[in-house]
Amino acid sequence: MRDSMFWFWHLMAAIVILIVLSIHFGVMHLEGILQMFGIMSAGDVRSYAEVLVRAKTVAYLVIYLLLMWFALYHGFYGLRSIIVEMSDKMSKAGEIVVGWSIFLFGLGLAIYGSYVIIAGFVLANA
Amino acid sequence: MSGTTDSYKTNFTETKDIVFKIFRYEPDVNPKPHFDTFTVPVVKGWTVLDAVMYIKENLDSTVSYRASCRMGICGSCAMEINGKPRLACQTQVISELRSKEVVIKPLANYPVLRDVVPDLTPLIEKHADVRPYILRKDKKVEVNPKGELYQTPDQLEEYLQFSYCIKCGACLAACPVTGADVKFIGPQALTQSYRYSVDTRDDGFKLRLEVMDHSHGVWHCHFAGACSEACPKGVDPAFAIQLFKREITARKFGKEVEPARLARQPADVKRRENIPYAPEKTVKQ
Numbered sequence: 413m414r415d416s417m418f419w420f421w422h423l424m425a426a427i428v429i430l431i432v433l434s435i436h437f438g439v440m441h442l443e444g445i446l447q448m449f450g451i452m453s454a455g456d457v458r459s460y461a462e463v464l465v466r467a468k469t470v471a472y473l474v475i476y477l478l479l480m481w482f483a484l485y486h487g488f489y490g491l492r493s494i495i496v497e498m499s500d501k502m503s504k505a506g507e508i509v510v511g512w513s514i515f516l517f518g519l520g521l522a523i524y525g526s527y528v529i530i531a532g533f534v535l536a537n538a
Numbered sequence: 539m540s541g542t543t544d545s546y547k548t549n550f551t552e553t554k555d556i557v558f559k560i561f562r563y564e565p566d567v568n569p570k571p572h573f574d575t576f577t578v579p580v581v582k583g584w585t586v587l588d589a590v591m592y593i594k595e596n597l598d599s600t601v602s603y604r605a606s607c608r609m610g611i612c613g614s615c616a617m618e619i620n621g622k623p624r625l626a627c628q629t630q631v632i633s634e635l636r637s638k639e640v641v642i643k644p645l646a647n648y649p650v651l652r653d654v655v656p657d658l659t660p661l662i663e664k665h666a667d668v669r670p671y672i673l674r675k676d677k678k679v680e681v682n683p684k685g686e687l688y689q690t691p692d693q694l695e696e697y698l699q700f701s702y703c704i705k706c707g708a709c710l711a712a713c714p715v716t717g718a719d720v721k722f723i724g725p726q727a728l729t730q731s732y733r734y735s736v737d738t739r740d741d742g743f744k745l746r747l748e749v750m751d752h753s754h755g756v757w758h759c760h761f762a763g764a765c766s767e768a769c770p771k772g773v774d775p776a777f778a779i780q781l782f783k784r785e786i787t788a789r790k791f792g793k794e795v796e797p798a799r800l801a802r803q804p805a806d807v808k809r810r811e812n813i814p815y816a817p818e819k820t821v822k823q
Binding site for chain 2: 507
């Protein structure tokens with residue numbers, strides 16, 4: 413994949429993050445405002461019962477999977493860019509090694525994160 | 539010397555003493571750079587180049603600088619003036635800088651040859667890398683076209699602004715990414731690459747993409763906008779780079795561009811007798 417596609421997905425990831433992170437922030441941190449407008453039901457969003465309700469919901473499963481995958485891609489693409497920029501004496505082979513190392517590390521985190529989110533969903537519905 | 543000084547004096551109406559601190563570096567004599575200070579009686583209307591010429595002619599003949607046209611066309615006299623890359627010939631000392639002290643340094647992000655003379659090799663090499671000329675698949679049309687290539691005024695407008703580049707190098711000196719990453723292709727070359735890529739007569743987009751579409755290419759621009767601020771000709775390289783990103787992405791997703799066709803040579807017309815023929819080519823092919 414050429415850098416043009418990396419960059420394109422970097423932008424797409426930013427858009428997805430903007431949407432799902434807004435939902436996350438709205439629910440978890442701005443619940444007072446949302447409750448004031450009647451968008452959310454009153455109650456402590458961090459209580460065990462509320463967390464369990466969210467964990468059972470397919471919509472939240474999708475939101476958190478999207479947030480994690482796209483945030484990982486967005487962040488690690490940025491990290492790669494910084495490393496490549498700050499190491500201008502690095503050879504082409506070095507850049508490829510850095511790129512693949514970051515990709516594999518990110519992939520490992522994505523698999524582990526997906527497992528945690530999906531396991532939470534399965535356990536909550538058991 | 540006296541004649542030159544007199545010619546300056548004849549134009550004096552009201553002078554203002556301005557202190558000029560000029561970066562001095564002569565690697566063969568003294569590898570340590572330093573600043574020399576000169577007090578120059580500046581007249582309203584003088585540019586920094588006028589003041590530097592005054593210094594060379596009247597105060598210190600060893601001061602080295604590069605200049606040619608004195609009217610913002612050749613781009614030779616780009617230097618860092620009070621912290622910003624500018625053309626010395628276009629920078630008014632009194633009305634623009636509004637400072638009692640003017641600090642002159644060579645352009646940043648280039649090796650220094652001597653004093654305020656930078657080595658512009660990185661600029662020229664990067665510029666050459668993007669093949670800044672019309673490329674065609676049909677080499678006969680590229681090298682020796684038998685007619686004009688169609689282009690509408692609207693199509694000309696697409697790249698006209700970006701063709702005003704005078705290769706002064708101010709944009710590279712201002713670019714923070716070039717400062718951090720010497721491999722970065724830079725705003726000047728990227729702008730010229732875009733300028734030719736959207737020229738309807740050109741068909742070299744894919745060839746240029748090889749130079750642009752990598753980790754030190756077009757995607758590495760942080761969009762700081764310093765290049766556009768520094769450009770003395772209003773080329774706006776930062777804008778060109780963002781347009782170029784959009785163009786590359788659009789073409790990746792299937793945008794097709796047909797290069798301009800050769801206009802047919804007019805038939806059934808007779809040349810008027812009083813129109814002279816073009817002189818013979820000096821280079822025979």
